[in-house]
Each structure stands twice: as structure tokens, then as C-alpha cells.
Amino acid sequence: MAVESAATIALEMPDGSKREVPSGTTAADVAAQISRSLAKKAVAARLDGKTIDLFRPLTADGKFAIVTQDDPEALEILRHSSAHLMANAVQRLYPGAKVTIGPVTADGFFYDFDYERAFTPEDLEKIEAEMRKLSQADIKVSREVVPPDQTPAKMAEFEQHGEPYKAEILRDILAADPQATISIYHQGDWSDLCVGPHVPTTGLIKHFKLLNAAGAYWRGNEKNKMLTRIYGTAYFTEADLKAHLTRLEEAAKRDHRKLGKELELFTIPEVTGPGLIFWLPKGALIRSIIEDWLRSELKKRGYEQVYTPHVVKETLFEVSGHLGNYAENMFPAMDVEGANYRLKPMNCPGHSMIYKSKPHSYRDLPLRLQEIANVYRYERSGTLHGLARVRGLTMDDAHIFCTLEQLPDEIAGCVEFIQDATKIFGLEAKVYLSTKPEKAIGSDEFWDTATNALRTALERKGMAYDIDEGGGAFYGPKIDFKFYDAIGREWQGPTVQCDPNLPERFDLTYRGSDGQEHRPIMVHRAILGTFERFMALIIEHYAGHFPLWLAPVQAVVIPINEENDAYCREVVERLRSAGLRVELDNRNESLNYRIREAQVQKVPYMLVVGKKEVEQGTLAVRQRTGRQEVLSVQDVIDRLVQEVETKALPQAAAEAVAQ
RNA sequence: GCCGGAUUAGCACAGAGGUAGUGCAUUCGAUUCGUAAUCGAAAGGUCGUGGGUUCGAAUCCCACAUCCGGCUCCA
Numbered sequence: 001m002a003v004e005s006a007a008t009i010a011l012e013m014p015d016g017s018k019r020e021v022p023s024g025t026t027a028a029d030v031a032a033q034i035s036r037s038l039a040k041k042a043v044a045a046r047l048d049g050k051t052i053d054l055f056r057p058l059t060a061d062g063k064f065a066i067v068t069q070d071d072p073e074a075l076e077i078l079r080h081s082s083a084h085l086m087a088n089a090v091q092r093l094y095p096g097a098k099v100t101i102g103p104v105t106a107d108g109f110f111y112d113f114d115y116e117r118a119f120t121p122e123d124l125e126k127i128e129a130e131m132r133k134l135s136q137a138d139i140k141v142s143r144e145v146v147p148p149d150q151t152p153a154k155m156a157e158f159e160q161h162g163e164p165y166k167a168e169i170l171r172d173i174l175a176a177d178p179q180a181t182i183s184i185y186h187q188g189d190w191s192d193l194c195v196g197p198h199v200p201t202t203g204l205i206k207h208f209k210l211l212n213a214a215g216a217y218w219r220g221n222e223k224n225k226m227l228t229r230i231y232g233t234a235y236f237t238e239a240d241l242k243a244h245l246t247r248l249e250e251a252a253k254r255d256h257r258k259l260g261k262e263l264e265l266f267t268i269p270e271v272t273g274p275g276l277i278f279w280l281p282k283g284a285l286i287r288s289i290i291e292d293w294l295r296s297e298l299k300k301r302g303y304e305q306v307y308t309p310h311v312v313k314e315t316l317f318e319v320s321g322h323l324g325n326y327a328e329n330m331f332p333a334m335d336v337e338g339a340n341y342r343l344k345p346m347n348c349p350g351h352s353m354i355y356k357s358k359p360h361s362y363r364d365l366p367l368r369l370q371e372i373a374n375v376y377r378y379e380r381s382g383t384l385h386g387l388a389r390v391r392g393l394t395m396d397d398a399h400i401f402c403t404l405e406q407l408p409d410e411i412a413g414c415v416e417f418i419q420d421a422t423k424i425f426g427l428e429a430k431v432y433l434s435t436k437p438e439k440a441i442g443s444d445e446f447w448d449t450a451t452n453a454l455r456t457a458l459e460r461k462g463m464a465y466d467i468d469e470g471g472g473a474f475y476g477p478k479i480d481f482k483f484y485d486a487i488g489r490e491w492q493g494p495t496v497q498c499d500p501n502l503p504e505r506f507d508l509t510y511r512g513s514d515g516q517e518h519r520p521i522m523v524h525r526a527i528l529g530t531f532e533r534f535m536a537l538i539i540e541h542y543a544g545h546f547p548l549w550l551a552p553v554q555a556v557v558i559p560i561n562e563e564n565d566a567y568c569r570e571v572v573e574r575l576r577s578a579g580l581r582v583e584l585d586n587r588n589e590s591l592n593y594r595i596r597e598a599q600v601q602k603v604p605y606m607l608v609v610g611k612k613e614v615e616q617g618t619l620a621v622r623q624r625t626g627r628q629e630v631l632s633v634q635d636v637i638d639r640l641v642q643e644v645e646t647k648a649l650p651q652a653a654a655e656a657v658a659q
Numbered sequence: 660g661c662c663g664g665a666u667u668a669g670c671a672c673a674g675a676g677g678u679a680g681u682g683c684a685u686u687c688g689a690u691u692c693g694u695a696a697u698c699g700a701a702a703g704g705u706c707g708u709g710g711g712u713u714c715g716a717a718u719c720c721c722a723c724a725u726c727c728g729g730c731u732c733c734a
Contacts, residue, residue, distance in 0.1 A: 261670075381660070382729090589696090590692055593692095593695085596695035608693070
């Protein structure tokens, strides 16, 4: 618990009284002076000229402790207690409902219930109303400690009273630690197993909202019963709660599925099947610009391009092991003249065939084979999500064949490439280093070398990362980069994986300087991930305000009336000659209408031409941010060309959210 | 795949058992405009698909498809 200290203290107590406390008094000391009745409320005290909120939770040791409301833990405690309040309300309204678990999430809480039916939106309203009643009743929260010798009796009690989930949770706790001390939190006649801490009274929970109900498997296992989960959130103030709900609404406006429709980027027709993307001209243009950029980078970084077939005899995937381990995610076989063919779900087997097309010397290594490749995966229907999770995907895939000695440099190269790419697009990634799992193959030497190489590469680039202990593939360790969508969901993007397994399976070899045959290591890597998901992420990241180098239409020239048409055509020609994507909007519509249309389409520059501009050889430049200025035609060209060349990030994206 | 919700014109939506509606977009006409929607008219729909109940179904029931939110999955 965070405790603040102060030098001199003149206290103004929440009840209005004044109090002097000696210098050096801490917030904890102050709290000790606050009566228990005041602890029922979130109280504010003046501490050395600074107002802090004191929040008194009931902790794991059964005592009151101090948390300031600024402390991230305080919000967690409030939300955890809100979850209890919700469960309390649910069990009052729906007596058959059994509680299971109810944790805190990144920005709220949920509770899973076992009930005869799912809860409806109307149920949520009733539950919320009941929660308000319980909050107003200001029920005291207390903590019961069950010593180890009494836990078996408690378990039996749960079973007798029709609380099988509580009994199961207890059984698991005891299995892990037979001497564990169990705690139960009570409020009124309601209680649940919980380690706490919690707020001391339900009256502290005032600003909350139930968001939605959803199904969730007991213990997260799809073989188990499906429970009903209710999500909610809670804050200390109504303003914070409202701000959160507004943020959710704003985030929905950036949804790539919505923007993809509005900006005519892509479509997924129902008749052609789910998860299969049709890129419309504007979306295809953006994608092709990114592909062009990527190809030029790949050349600079020593990759060789290859092409491999989309459909091959499934023998290839028997050898690679995909049919054994990955078949449920592959489209079914097609019978062609008595042989089974498959759509490829990955490129590594194909690239292995290219490696095998001739014998290799150690002098050929590292060999970096690259392909912007379509693959097809039979993703389960409930998992599809716009461009972010699809069945036909385009990977910016490459496989690097190298020696164990070359591995560190190759990995460093990949990490640098990924870092450069995320920087250019202005994205932020969360990085995970996944280490050796329990069920793993391969030598310790390989695992140590590869894991160290991955770690060193990250550290040398100064990249913060989390370790996903045991999260590696069975064949090798990896680095995963995750991006966030508009509402904070994590999506896997770039990845670097070390793999000695496929070279083994395909019997890939090279002749070493010692004259002996050796086995290369394969590095799988993707810089953007897939084009589909990457587009989804940047659409949401920019909120549709693409940087100039990516904007499908970079500028639109708008004559105020017909008399200015000729000048406008000349301007359009000049800008196009400079390589800019410019449109002329001389439709018979009002100026306001055409400006609005360009704004809605998020065109970066609107170039308005009236009598003045024609006379002076200028353009009235309006940016999508609303900024206006008058510049000569040449200045406009120079500025836009420079903005394209520097791949400047859009200012509008941030401002869009505010609009 | 599982739980729940949704599906009405190109898009956004109204319509809760009795002749299918609104706004925007589209087309036509008028208007020629100085920085986020000029006015008028026309055209546009097997109400996701299939079955059922009913004298009668967009509306009620069943199945399927697709989408949305979760869960699971994403070697």
C-alpha cells in the first residue's frame, strides 16, 4: 500500500473539524486518527497543502490499511468490491444462481455465474438497480479467516449447501497447499471466498455500470460447462465513469470495420464466405504502398524473393508435421486425380522445398528467403474479426537458414527491422520473449543459444519486454510483438521464431568448412505480421487519418465556381506530375458540401481555388485538421512531396479522437 | 466450435399480426456558391435464407447463414 509522507501538516478533516499533527506524520498516521465511521466514506484530508483522498480497504490480514485514490491498487480494490456487490445483487434477484469467480480486469471487473439461463440486458438493469440499493444500505464488509484445520469442514459445508464451485476452488487451493489459510468476505448475509482486500462498506461503491453479459467456460476450458459472465466497471467519481464510457464510444468510431466501409477500403461479401477479404481500390492502394516499401527494405536487408504455390499435395504437410499438429486449422483436402491437395496454411514447408532444390555450402548462409504470401487457415467461425482475424491472410513471411553461430546476428537483424517498421508507422508494441516449454524438443545448447540471442537482440535495441516463461513453441523460443486495437485488445503482429525442427523434418543440410554435412537452423519471421491484421491496426491507430504517404487521395482541388476550372485542371496536372495523388472536385455542389465530403473522407489537403487564387497563382490550403493558409502552387507541391518522402505521421489522428 | 444479441434500400436507422417508411448516397432539374450538408423531383426493397403458425407474417415459432460482444482457439 502506498503511503505518503509529509513535512508539516495542517489537517482539515472530512467532517469539517480541524486537527494539527506533528511534522513527519504519514498518511497512515492520519488515517489512524480518522474515526471508523468516517472510513465508511472515501475521505479527503489536507496533507501539507495537498489534498489526498484516503481510501480504507479491508486487507488480507483483516485490518484496515490506507490507499490513496491515486494508487492504481485503489481502483482495483474498488472494482473487486464492485464485483462482490454485483454477485450479491444477482443472488438476491436470482436465488438459483451460483457464484464461481469474479476478478478485476484492466478496466473493470466481471463475475461468472452458473444459472439456468443467460442474463439479458433487462436483467442487467435490474441487477444494477439492486446494486444501488445494496450500496445505499451501506452494508459493513467483514473478513472471516478459516484456519487450515477447519478448511475440510468448510469444504463439506459448501458441498452440502449447494456451492459446488466454492468447494472445488477450496479443493484446488488445498491441493496446492494443504496448510493454506482461507479467507471469506462477508457483507450482510452474502459471502464469497476471496483473498481481498475489500472496501469496508458497500456504501463506498457508488459509480459503477454493468456493461454486458457473455458466455464463458468454467475454468476457461471448453469441455466444461458454460457459465454466464457479467462485465462491469466502477470508478471513484461519476466524471471518471462517464469519461470511460465516452472513451468506449469514441473507440467504436475508429473501428476498422466501420472505417473500412466508410472510406471504401475493403469488403467481405456474405456470398463469398466469411474471413475472405476483397480489397477495394483505396484499401488496395494503401496496402500496395506498404508492400512496395517493404519490398525495398527487404532488398536492402539481403532477402531474396521467392514464390510458392497456394495449393500443393498434402504430402508436404505430412513431412512438415502440420497435418499431425495443425490439421484442424487447415481447409479440408481436395481430391485431384486421386491425390489429396491442400491450401497452404504456412510458407515454411514451401520455403524448405526451395532450400532443398540444390545442395548448400556454409558459404551460402545465411540464406534469407522472403515471400509476401497468401495462406489459408480454417479459423473457427466464432473467432473471425474484420481484417484482424481472417481465413485468407497475407503474411510478410521470410525464413532465414543459418548456422547456430550466425543466429544472434540474424535475430538482431530481424528485431531491428521490426523496430524500424513500427517506428515508421508510429505503432507501439508490447514485446514478449517466450522461453522453453515443458514439452520441448532440441538440445539444451540450441535452447540456450537461441534464447540468449533473442534476449540480447532486444536488450541491445533497448526494447522493454516481458518474459513468457515456458511460452515458446515446442521446437524453439520466440519473440512476439503485440499491438493494440482501438478498444485495447491485443493482437499478435511481428514475430521472430527459432526452429531447428523443420530443417530436421525436411532433412535440410549444408556442407561445412570441415567437409561434413550440418543442419541449418531456420528462423521464421514476420515484420508486419499479416497485411490484413496490420491494416486493421493502422486504420484504428490513425482513426482513418492516414499519413500523407499512405493516404489514397492526398489532396482534392476544389474550385469555388466553374470559372476557376481551367486553373484547377492545370494545378491538378502539376501536382500529379510531382507524383501526388490528387482529385478534382468540380461537382455542382456547394463549397461547404465538397469541403465536408473531403473532411469525412479524411483527405489530408483541400486546395480551394477562387478568383483571388487564380489571379495570384496560389492555392487556399485547408488541412483536415482545419488549419488554413494561402501558398503558391510550387510551395504546396514542395511541402506535400516532402511530407510524403519523410513519411510524416499524421497530426490528425490524435485530433480526430477529440472531435 | 460454445453462450447471448442482431439481420428492413448502397449506408445509417424507424416500423411489435392488416397495402414497406425516414435521412444520406444515386439519377434528373434548378442553383454558381470563399472553407463541415442549397432546394425540388424521381428511382431504389422476395424485410438474410428456408420451413411452420395464421384468413393474413418484416412482426410469432423452428432450422440454417452472416455479423456483433464475450469464451475457447491462434503448434
